[in-house]
Structures are given as structure tokens and as C-alpha cells.
Amino acid sequence: MKKLLVPAMLGLFVHAGATAAAAPVQSQASYEAAITNMSTSPAYVLVEVGDSGNAAPRPVCTTANFLLGAIHREYGLGYAPAESEKALQIARQHADHVFRFQRQAALDNVGVQYTEADLAAARALLAPLADGELKARFSSLYAKARLPTQGYATDALACALIERGFSPRMADRSGQVFIGG
Numbered sequence: 001m002k003k004l005l006v007p008a009m010l011g012l013f014v015h016a017g018a019t020a021a022a023a024p025v026q027s028q029a030s031y032e033a034a035i036t037n038m039s040t041s042p043a044y045v046l047v048e049v050g051d052s053g054n055a056a057p058r059p060v061c062t063t064a065n066f067l068l069g070a071i072h073r074e075y076g077l078g079y080a081p082a083e084s085e086k087a088l089q090i091a092r093q094h095a096d097h098v099f100r101f102q103r104q105a106a107l108d109n110v111g112v113q114y115t116e117a118d119l120a121a122a123r124a125l126l127a128p129l130a131d132g133e134l135k136a137r138f139s140s141l142y143a144k145a146r147l148p149t150q151g152y153a154t155d156a157l158a159c160a161l162i163e164r165g166f167s168p169r170m171a172d173r174s175g176q177v178f179i180g181g
Contacts, residue, residue: 025059028095030167034064035091040172042066043180044158045097049110052102061159062110063170067091070099074106114153122152122160134164138179149177 026034026046034043042063049070050057068087075090077083101107125147126134137147138161149157154170157177161168169180 026097026162027165030162031097032092033167035068035088037064037169037180041169041180043167043169044155044162044177046159046162047094047110048096048098049107050098050100051107052100057098057100058112059159060110060112061155061162062113064091066109067099070101070106070109073109074101074103112155114156114159118153118156119159122156123163125149125152125157126160126164131164134161135166135179138166138168138177 030043031045034045037043042065044061045064045067046059046061047067048057049060068084068091071077071087071090072079072083075087077087099110101110129137154175154177158168158170161177161179166179168177170176171178
């Protein structure tokens, strides 16, 4: 899936002076499962990302492989097995899910792909559904009762699902969001 970087949004979320959340919303177990998932269907993480300046880190929902790619870029790591393991160790060391990157390439790799309006729309779409119904509608890409998610920002849907306690993933071929099992 092609990532489109919106520099203005990146600036808004990375350089804004707003206060970041005190604790991660995503459970540590879900975060660990996401960063260790090496399938072609990447799992999403909810992390806080900031630059090395004084601005407070901002919440970002992205796939774990993009977070790990940012770590590779920040630390100048290659992709040999030992270097990939080092990136994974660094991700694990951030139990608070807060990352401060100095290199623009790292920041670009986890750039925000949705607006606050996209996130609000995703939350509104999911709000009326009980957890069981929500899981049933997102747990299979082939469910007959799937939610009409066309036109919704994928990363925003994933973020809204994480906020509800789910562990969403991106389908490797279609890019659709689903809840992995």
C-alpha cells in the first residue's frame, strides 16, 4: 500500500505543543504482538511520536512495520537479521510507546495519514456498536455484515479500534482493516 505523506499534517502532529496522553491506550500485549508480527498483514500500533525538540509527542496510528522502519532510519540500521532484532529491541524498550526521532526520514516513515476529522468520523462509525458486533464485523474480510468503510481513512479506523481495545491489522492485498485473531 502506497504511503502518501502530507507534510502539513506531519508538522501539525509532530511539532504541535499540545500535551500528549499520559499513558498509552494500546495494551502492552497488543503492542508486543504488533511489533513482532512479521507477516505480510501488518498489525497497527498506537504510539506517540515527536521530534528531538521541545514539542510534546503526538499520537500516531500506523502499522508496526512503519514504526520499525522509522527505528531503522533513526539508528542507521540495515535489515540484516541482527539489525532487525536490534530495531525490535529498541521498540520493546519504549514501554511507554513514546518515540522521539531526530532524523526526518524516521519522522516521515511514521507520518500521519489521517486528519482529526477522519478520526472523529471513524469513532462515530464505531460508537453505536457493542464490542461483540464490532468484532464480528471486522474479524473477517469476508463477513456478510461488514461495515461500510469505503471512504474512511484506514489508519483512523485502526486507531478507533485500538481505542476500543482491539488489535487491528491491515490486509496484505486489499489494505482493509480487520481484527486479527
